[in-house]
Amino acid sequence: MKVRVLVRPKSGILDPQGEAVRRALPALGFGGVDSVHIGRLIEMELESADEVEGMCRRLLANPTVEEYEWEVLS
Amino acid sequence: MGGTLVRIGVTIFPGSNCDRDALYAIELAGAEPVELWHADASLKGVDAVVVPGGFSYGDYLRPGAIARFSKVMGPLEEFAKSGGPILGVCNGFQVLTEAHLLPGALLRNRSMRFVCKRVPVRVESTATPWTSLYEPGYELTLPVAHNEGNYFADEKSVSELEDEGRVVLRYLENPNGSLNAIAGICSEWRNVVGLMPHPERFSDAVLGSDRGLKVFESVLRSAGVGV
Numbered sequence: 365m366k367v368r369v370l371v372r373p374k375s376g377i378l379d380p381q382g383e384a385v386r387r388a389l390p391a392l393g394f395g396g397v398d399s400v401h402i403g404r405l406i407e408m409e410l411e412s413a414d415e416v417e418g419m420c421r422r423l424l425a426n427p428t429v430e431e432y433e434w435e436v437l438s
Numbered sequence: 439m440g441g442t443l444v445r446i447g448v449t450i451f452p453g454s455n456c457d458r459d460a461l462y463a464i465e466l467a468g469a470e471p472v473e474l475w476h477a478d479a480s481l482k483g484v485d486a487v488v489v490p491g492g493f494s495y496g497d498y499l500r501p502g503a504i505a506r507f508s509k510v511m512g513p514l515e516e517f518a519k520s521g522g523p524i525l526g527v528c529n530g531f532q533v534l535t536e537a538h539l540l541p542g543a544l545l546r547n548r549s550m551r552f553v554c555k556r557v558p559v560r561v562e563s564t565a566t567p568w569t570s571l572y573e574p575g576y577e578l579t580l581p582v583a584h585n586e587g588n589y590f591a592d593e594k595s596v597s598e599l600e601d602e603g604r605v606v607l608r609y610l611e612n613p614n615g616s617l618n619a620i621a622g623i624c625s626e627w628r629n630v631v632g633l634m635p636h637p638e639r640f641s642d643a644v645l646g647s648d649r650g651l652k653v654f655e656s657v658l659r660s661a662g663v664g665v
Contacts, residue, residue, distance in 0.1 A: 426503070429590060
């Protein structure tokens, strides 16, 4: 099966990458962008989704500064 | 100690690049440097361990995230629990936070730029095995070289660090946006220390300064050998 994990900085955590992109967009003429947050997309093919939660907690995300969510794609 | 040399280990991961500098500084301080390969299942009986700087596992996923699960980390965590002195420098600091041996995390620098320069810092706590030979409040310049050195922890953890005197080193000019200009901290039992600046790069006058050498000399004293 295919699982998609989304990892992103917790709200309130400084996200310098997002901030840099937010500032770059108006420079290209794209207006009205209030905030940009950048995370990480992880797709895995595995036999069972039983251990995805543990994978997220122990390795894929750092719960100190990141939050995550995941879904089974197929 | 009757000629018994203190043995200080340096962990080496794929992508470590300050391991040689750390081994050099340890020898200069008068201890026996011991290489600890990441796939080793033992610490070879060393008295203290340095987790050096570099880009372990290419910093893939997050700096320190992969190294934290390598084989040598099992005995290192046991060593930490038994009170053994451990110093993480730069990437080593990142590894120790990922391993939860130190609180918080090192985020991307606020500037989004890799910072490589010499910065003035102050020794805030001498009550650790790695800083005991400094004068409290001692100010010195140390090299920093990092992309993720921006110290972050939740408000409660930061006030605990401050209240318990566990901020070990503080920037006088904050190069990366760290909360409270924190450059280094120690664990609850004070034996585990993490520093973003590189004392090993200032361990010999020929490198520009030897004011970082006391970090390595301090741990000799804590191991029972006068310097």
